Amino acid sequence: MTPPDPALLSLNAITTKKWTLAEAIDGCVRHGIGGITVWRDRLQEMGLAAATKALRANGLAVTGLCRGGMFPAADAAGRRASIEDNYRAIDEAQAIGARCLILVVGGMPPGSRDLAGAREQVKEGIATILGRAREANMPLAIEPLHPMQAADRACINTLGQALDLCDLLDPQATGALGVAVDVYHVWWDPQLEAQIARAGAKRLLAHHICDWLVPTTDLAFDRGMMGDGVIDLPRIRGLMEKAGYRGYNEVEIFSQRDWWQRDPDEVLRAMKQRYAAC
Amino acid sequence: MTPPDPALLSLNAITTKKWTLAEAIDGCVRHGIGGITVWRDRLQEMGLAAATKALRANGLAVTGLCRGGMFPAADAAGRRASIEDNYRAIDEAQAIGARCLILVVGGMPPGSRDLAGAREQVKEGIATILGRAREANMPLAIEPLHPMQAADRACINTLGQALDLCDLLDPQATGALGVAVDVYHVWWDPQLEAQIARAGAKRLLAHHICDWLVPTTDLAFDRGMMGDGVIDLPRIRGLMEKAGYRGYNEVEIFSQRDWWQRDPDEVLRAMKQRYAAC
Numbered sequence: 001m002t003p004p005d006p007a008l009l010s011l012n013a014i015t016t017k018k019w020t021l022a023e024a025i026d027g028c029v030r031h032g033i034g035g036i037t038v039w040r041d042r043l044q045e046m047g048l049a050a051a052t053k054a055l056r057a058n059g060l061a062v063t064g065l066c067r068g069g070m071f072p073a074a075d076a077a078g079r080r081a082s083i084e085d086n087y088r089a090i091d092e093a094q095a096i097g098a099r100c101l102i103l104v105v106g107g108m109p110p111g112s113r114d115l116a117g118a119r120e121q122v123k124e125g126i127a128t129i130l131g132r133a134r135e136a137n138m139p140l141a142i143e144p145l146h147p148m149q150a151a152d153r154a155c156i157n158t159l160g161q162a163l164d165l166c167d168l169l170d171p172q173a174t175g176a177l178g179v180a181v182d183v184y185h186v187w188w189d190p191q192l193e194a195q196i197a198r199a200g201a202k203r204l205l206a207h208h209i210c211d212w213l214v215p216t217t218d219l220a221f222d223r224g225m226m227g228d229g230v231i232d233l234p235r236i237r238g239l240m241e242k243a244g245y246r247g248y249n250e251v252e253i254f255s256q257r258d259w260w261q262r263d264p265d266e267v268l269r270a271m272k273q274r275y276a277a278c
Numbered sequence: 279m280t281p282p283d284p285a286l287l288s289l290n291a292i293t294t295k296k297w298t299l300a301e302a303i304d305g306c307v308r309h310g311i312g313g314i315t316v317w318r319d320r321l322q323e324m325g326l327a328a329a330t331k332a333l334r335a336n337g338l339a340v341t342g343l344c345r346g347g348m349f350p351a352a353d354a355a356g357r358r359a360s361i362e363d364n365y366r367a368i369d370e371a372q373a374i375g376a377r378c379l380i381l382v383v384g385g386m387p388p389g390s391r392d393l394a395g396a397r398e399q400v401k402e403g404i405a406t407i408l409g410r411a412r413e414a415n416m417p418l419a420i421e422p423l424h425p426m427q428a429a430d431r432a433c434i435n436t437l438g439q440a441l442d443l444c445d446l447l448d449p450q451a452t453g454a455l456g457v458a459v460d461v462y463h464v465w466w467d468p469q470l471e472a473q474i475a476r477a478g479a480k481r482l483l484a485h486h487i488c489d490w491l492v493p494t495t496d497l498a499f500d501r502g503m504m505g506d507g508v509i510d511l512p513r514i515r516g517l518m519e520k521a522g523y524r525g526y527n528e529v530e531i532f533s534q535r536d537w538w539q540r541d542p543d544e545v546l547r548a549m550k551q552r553y554a555a556c
Contacts, residue, residue, distance in 0.1 A: 108508060112508070113508050113509065113510040114510070115465070115466070115508075115510065119468070146425065146426065147424065147425050147426070147466040147467070148424065148425070148426040148494070148497070150465075150466035151466075151490060151492045151507075151508045152492050152493065155466075157466055157467075157468070158468065160468075161468045187393070187428075188393070188425040188428035188429075188433075188435055189425070189435075190397070190435070190436065190438075190439045212429060214429045214430050215430065215497070216426070216497055217497075219426070219493070219494055219497065229429075230386060230390070230391050230393075230429045231391065232391040232392070232393065
């Protein structure tokens with residue numbers, strides 16, 4: 001396994017949660033990190049125009065915008081509101097020149113036990129916004145989330161399931177619809193190798209890296225830095241590259257008890273070092 | 279959906295963790311619960327002869343013995359020790375007249391990142407003990423565990439994966455090898471319906487019920503009582519019955535913060551009531 005290309009390292013800005021977007025942009029520049037994935041709350045805080053200007057002025061690749069999705073709702077008004085919000089997300093992603101809009105598709109509406117119904121709503125939601133995304137030339141990246149988040153965050157839980165949706169809604173594999181492969185969500189999947197190969201270059205829109213800690217103490221906010229857990233990261237990167245993926249490797253770490261507590265400059269130093277080693 | 283048969287309710291004794299096995303047997307009798315699944319530590323504490331006598335004298339169906347498995351190990355000595363322990367588990371299961379031996383297959387050995395290797399060890403382990411299980415007329419029930427436990431508890435994480443193993447090692451579907459369907463582990467699986475149908479009566483050895491809480495605060499010990507979470511329990515029971523399953527519905531609840539703190543008699547009352555309602 002050849003080492004990863006240092007030029008293809010990207011920071012998902014949630015990893016340095018203490019920082020504003022402006023600070024994260026400066027941090028990337030200071031540490032020589034060429035890519036950044038932006039969150040919408042921080043983008044709105046900075047302002048779309050100022051953020052766009054800073055991202056371009058510093059030559060950063062915007063590897064994604066987090067996030068669209070969250071389609072299922074208890075009623076029609078809720079579903080319409082979600083669609084409208086996704087349209088705004090597409091516009092924002094286009095404005096900042098993001099390479100894709102990440103879709104965290106949403107779980108079951110509160111009080112519901114209808115998982116199949118939620119999945120149907122996700123299908124309908126993506127079908128609805130896909131036309132607008134095509135017009136904006138903004139690829140939509142469905143991110144399957146770990147099954148432990150099926151109820152409350154995303155009812156698309158395997159790469160196979162996400163790719164079934166892609167095949168249904170974009171059968172020509174035009175590049176308008178694909179997947180974000182986050183190792184944290186998919187590393188356990190016995191079908192991982194087959195599904196990454198199935199996806200191919202056209203569908204593989206993002207590669208998110210971090211690590212799975214043993215023990216894990218929280219279902220959402222206890223991710224590890226690469227090397228601190230049990231995921232065979234070189235293997236998964238190899239599968240991605242073999243399938244034709246040539247994009248960035250984006251570090252996305254939610255870590256309430258550890259990395260979010262540290263000085264973000266220390267986080268970036270660690271991230272660069274661990275990236276080189278995996 | 280017709281209500282579940284009250285005669286097919288079983289207590290997995292971990293649900294009343296405060297109780298010894300003798301107390302759990304008495305509790306089942308007192309509350310008119312016809313089945314019980316036993317844990318080996320509690321069985322050894324009571325003594326095999328005394329337990330067997332009490333279970334028979336009270337006419338309880340022993341719906342399972344927890345647990346065999348835990349095959350992967352860092353070295354050959356560890357693997358041999360695991361096989362020997364599984365042989366003892368088969369003997370114990372036979373002695374108490376259990377309907378199956380539950381296999382929690384094990385995760386990766388400490389320090390390992392070789393998930394495929396761990397899965398290979400599981401395959402070899404089950405292949406090794408299957409002959410002895412056949413001689414003892416003791417069905418082995420592979421229990422796929424939730425993907426969030428892939429690293430440390432069980433590297434078989436979907437029903438499909440478990441059934442692939444069954445097909446490989448027992449292609450004739452003799453009844454010697456099958457699966458335990460625990461709703462907590464599989465409820466999220468988009469292939470659930472197809473895989474339960476594929477399993478069929480010969481492979482469906484156990485049905486474990488509880489609920490998935492939102493939020494869930496611990497990866498292992500925060501299960502809910504039926505009705506307190508988001509799992510569509512009647513639907514899954516319906517899939518089981520449609521596939522030919524006629525066995526017990528076994529309540530297995532690990533609940534550090536709630537049910538394990540309560541008076542076990544209260545737990546059994548709640549369990550009976552909730553069972554009737556789902």
